[in-house]
Amino acid sequence: MKKKYLVYMVQVHSNFRRAELESLADLYQLEIDFSSYRDDSPFFVVELEDDKAASDWIKRSILSRAIYEYWGEGDNLHELHESIRGQPFYEKYKSDNRTKTFKFEFESYRGSSKANRVKQIESFSYVEFQGKIDMKRPQEIFTVIEEYEPISDNLPGTVPIKLFFGRLIQCSDRAAVEKYDLKKRPYKGTTSFEAELSLVSANIAQVKPGSIMYDPFSGTGSFLCSGGHYGALVIGSDIDGRMIRGKGAQHNISTNFEMYGDSARFLNVLTMDFTHNALRRTLVIDTILCDPPYGIREGIKVLGAKNPERFIGKENVEIDGTKAFARRDYIPTKKPYSLDALLDDLLQYASERLPVGGRLAFWMPTANDENIETIVPLHSNLELRYNCVQEFNKWSRRLLVYINRGSEYSGNENIGQKRSQANFRDRYFSHFN
Numbered sequence: 001m002k003k004k005y006l007v008y009m010v011q012v013h014s015n016f017r018r019a020e021l022e023s024l025a026d027l028y029q030l031e032i033d034f035s036s037y038r039d040d041s042p043f044f045v046v047e048l049e050d051d052k053a054a055s056d057w058i059k060r061s062i063l064s065r066a067i068y069e070y071w072g073e074g075d076n077l078h079e080l081h082e083s084i085r086g087q088p089f090y091e092k093y094k095s096d097n098r099t100k101t102f103k104f105e106f107e108s109y110r111g112s113s114k115a116n117r118v119k120q121i122e123s124f125s126y127v128e129f130q131g132k133i134d135m136k137r138p139q140e141i142f143t144v145i146e147e148y149e150p151i152s153d154n155l156p157g158t159v160p161i162k163l164f165f166g167r168l169i170q171c172s173d174r175a176a177v178e179k180y181d182l183k184k185r186p187y188k189g190t191t192s193f194e195a196e197l198s199l200v201s202a203n204i205a206q207v208k209p210g211s212i213m214y215d216p217f218s219g220t221g222s223f224l225c226s227g228g229h230y231g232a233l234v235i236g237s238d239i240d241g242r243m244i245r246g247k248g249a250q251h252n253i254s255t256n257f258e259m260y261g262d263s264a265r266f267l268n269v270l271t272m273d274f275t276h277n278a279l280r281r282t283l284v285i286d287t288i289l290c291d292p293p294y295g296i297r298e299g300i301k302v303l304g305a306k307n308p309e310r311f312i313g314k315e316n317v318e319i320d321g322t323k324a325f326a327r328r329d330y331i332p333t334k335k336p337y338s339l340d341a342l343l344d345d346l347l348q349y350a351s352e353r354l355p356v357g358g359r360l361a362f363w364m365p366t367a368n369d370e371n372i373e374t375i376v377p378l379h380s381n382l383e384l385r386y387n388c389v390q391e392f393n394k395w396s397r398r399l400l401v402y403i404n405r406g407s408e409y410s411g412n413e414n415i416g417q418k419r420s421q422a423n424f425r426d427r428y429f430s431h432f433n
């Protein structure tokens with residue numbers, strides 16, 4: 001028989017939360033009924049097969065805090081106790097935990113209580129815990145989770161409006177947000193992507209241990225760090241060799257991996273224009289996760305010449321007996337390219353290189369213009385599974401996640417069409433006026 005569990009989630013990035021929970025459930029082949037899930041609540045009660053399923057599901061979640069074996073809930077402490085005593089599994093849970101060492105914890109959402117915690121713990125005496133209290137390494141942690149109604153925007157509540165009680169099964173991976181915090185990262189740049197959402201992106205992209213993840217616009221390597229954290233072997237490339245080389249021997253992508261203890265997962269990074277891709281065609285790429293250029297700091301460029309006729313015959317120019325283009329110091333010419341075309345190339349590449357079922361996830365910027373629909377790129381082999389929006393003031397960016405379904409799929413396609421309304425870079429610098 002399935003058991004009830006309580007997921008306690010964070011109330012940030014709620015546009016991404018369900019996508020993360022669904023993707024992790026799918027990764028561990030867990031069937032979860034999301035019908036009672038609400039974006040505006042940090043609590044989600046679900047039924048699962050056993051504690052292992054609960055633990056698998058939440059252990060790498062970033063937008064959850066923990067999952068608990070559900071014992072009961074109520075609008076006040078009295079109702080909570082009634083609910084615990086009224087559950088069908090109450091006697092079993094009691095006997096399962098009777099002799100274990102334990103401790104009690106309190107979690108509070110949007111408020112804090114002035115109540116005497118010792119007295120509150122004593123009010124659970126009917127559960128007859130006979131094991132020793134161990135504050136350092138208890139076998140079990142029992143948690144009272146309280147929800148409050150804040151008195152005002154700045155004033156947290158003091159009397160809980162809802163209480164849950166449960167046995168802690170698994171804490172989430174939120175500690176990784178601290179570990180990968182950009183403030184503590186030795187090598188980073190203006191394009192580095194914040195830790196929390198890059199870890200969430202890796203979860204929604206279902207980056208798997210032992211698989212190969214590729215970031216074709218890797219810059220300072222933010223997504224490579226997230227992929228490595230979840231056990232993938234990561235490869236990155238970027239057209240800008242300065243990003244790839246970093247800032248000397250002690251500050252580069254490789255030394256970041258060393259600091260995180262993930263060096264074994266770092267395959268390498270190379271300087272390469274994505275549209276002239278040199279990764280061999282037989283290399284299996286399980287996941288593509290990236291943040292393509294928005295064209296904000298520089299316009300989007302690819303290898304090539306804007307006016308190719310100016311270069312006719314120049315391929316024969318030699319310096320010190322070596323063809324100029326074959327020298328190490330040769331800087332190839334670049335030509336402007338559009339975001340639409342680059343994203344078309346990315347979708348086409350994913351459809352050719354990912355295995356069926358493999359995911360492509362990338363971030364796309366959009367201006368928040370009224371009455372103008374955002375047109376998301378579509379490819380006939382790729383199912384658009386998620387479109388999660390992060391709103392800023394005048395613009396937003398969205399994480400688009402596709403699953404490669406193969407050539408049989410015949411989904412909608414808009415490759416080759418002009419989708420962007422106006423040059424995002426110009427609009428960004430004119431503050432979208």
Ligand SMILES: C[S@@+](CC[C@H](N)C(=O)[O-])C[C@H]1O[C@@H](n2cnc3c(N)ncnc32)[C@H](O)[C@@H]1O
Nearest residue numbers: 191192217219220221222238239240273274293
């Ligand atoms: C938004 S940034 C990504 C930053 C990256 N996520 C990081 O952690 O720093 C886009 C990157 O794409 C690179 N880029 C632009 N055009 C490219 C191209 N044609 N091929 C490969 N990389 C390109 C830029 O140099 C830039 O580093």
